[in-house]
Amino acid sequence: MADRIVAARVIVTSPGRNFVTLKIETADGLSGIGDATLNGRELAVAAYLQEHLVPLLIGRDPARIEDTWQYLYRGAYWRRGPVTMTAISAVDTALWDIKAKAAGMPLYQLLGGASREHMLCYTHADGTTIEHALDVVDRHVSAGYHAIRVQAGVPGLQRIYGVHAPGAVDMDALPAEGDWDTAKYLRFAPKLFEAARLRVGEDMHLLHDTHHRLLPNEAAQLGKSLEPFNLFWLEDVTPAENQEALRHVRRHTTTPLAIGEVFNTIWDCQALITEQLIDYIRTAVVHAGGITHLRRIADLAALYGIRTGCHGAADLSPVTMAAALHFGRAIPNFGIQEYSVHPNEASEVFRWDWRLEGGYLFSGESPGLGITIDEAAAARFPYRRAYLDVNRLTDGTLWNW
C-alpha cells in the first residue's frame, strides 16, 4: 500500500529573524521540510498553510508531488500571488525532501544528477560611502569570493535600505522609511563602479541591485552608464509588473539584466524570457512554487539562453538554500547563487550539510535536502513582528522599495 502523509506542522521561529517552516511526516516514518518564509508577511503564509493546506495534505500519497502541486494550485481557484505560492512551495519542497530520502539519494540525484560540482555565488558589500563599501569588498576578496554585489550610500540621501543599516532587522518597529532621489543616484552609481572596478581588477565579478527604483528610461540610462565597468548583472532596474517595460531597457544597454526575486510563477516572467529581455532569472524555490515550478521556469529560460541567479538573501531560510543548491547543481542553465550569511542563532535551529568553500557553494550528499529543524530549539526563538522598509522620494511621495 502506498505511503500516506500522517502529519504536517507549521513551525514559526525567529533565530535572529523570522522563518516559517513546514514539516511533513509520513506513515512510513519519513519526514521532509520546506521553507515558507515571506519576509514581513510571515504569519499570512503560516495561517494559509495551517488553515487551508494542512487538512488537504493528511492522507495524501507523499510520492505524488506533481499531482499535489496541481491540486493546491488549480484547486485554490485563486491562482498565483506570494502567499499562495509560498505555501505551495513549502509543501512541494518538503515532498521532494521526502522522495529523495525514500530513494536514499541527495535531491540533486533525483533531479537528474550533477551538472557541476560547485556553484558560483555572490555576496553583499554594503557601505555608507564608496570607501566603506570598498573596505567590505576587500574583506570579501580576502575571504575568496569570486563575485560581489556592491551597494553604497548616495551623498545627500540619509537612509537607503541595506546600506545604512547593514544586516540589522528592526524587530517590533513599524516600517523604517528610506529616502530616494533618482537623479542623485544616476550621477553617483558610475562613480561607485569606477572605483570598485579599479579596486578589484578585471577578473572579479561585480553586481548591483537597483531594487525596482527606476523608471524604464532611467533604467536604460543607468545600464548604459555602467557598461564601461563590465558588470556581471544589474538587478531589478525597474518593477516588472509590466514586463514590456524591459524592452526599452534592453534596446539601449548591453549590461546584463537580472530580475525576478519577487515573482511567484512562470507567468510573471513569460515575456521576459521568451522575448529575451533579461539574462538571469532570480526566482527562488521558496516564492515561486517550489522545485516543481522553478524547474519549469528554468527549463523555459534554458531554451532562450537565460541562466538562473536565485534569490538568496538571509530572509530566505537555510532550507531554501539547501534546496537551491541541489537545484543549481542539477540544472544545465545555472548561472550564479546569491549568498548572504544567516544569523548565528539560525544554526541552533537548523542543521545543514551545504557549505561555502573557496568562494563556491557545495550541496551536501546526505539523502534528501540535507537539512533538519530542531523543533525544541525553534521554540526558544518566538516570532516577533518585523516589517520590511518603505521608501519615499525626497518630496514625500511613496516610491518603490
Ligand code: KDG
Ligand atoms: O525580503 C526582501 C529581501 O530579500 C530583498 O530586499 C533582498 O533585494 C534583495 C536581494 O537582492 O537579495
Ligand code: MG
Ligand atoms: Mg534584490
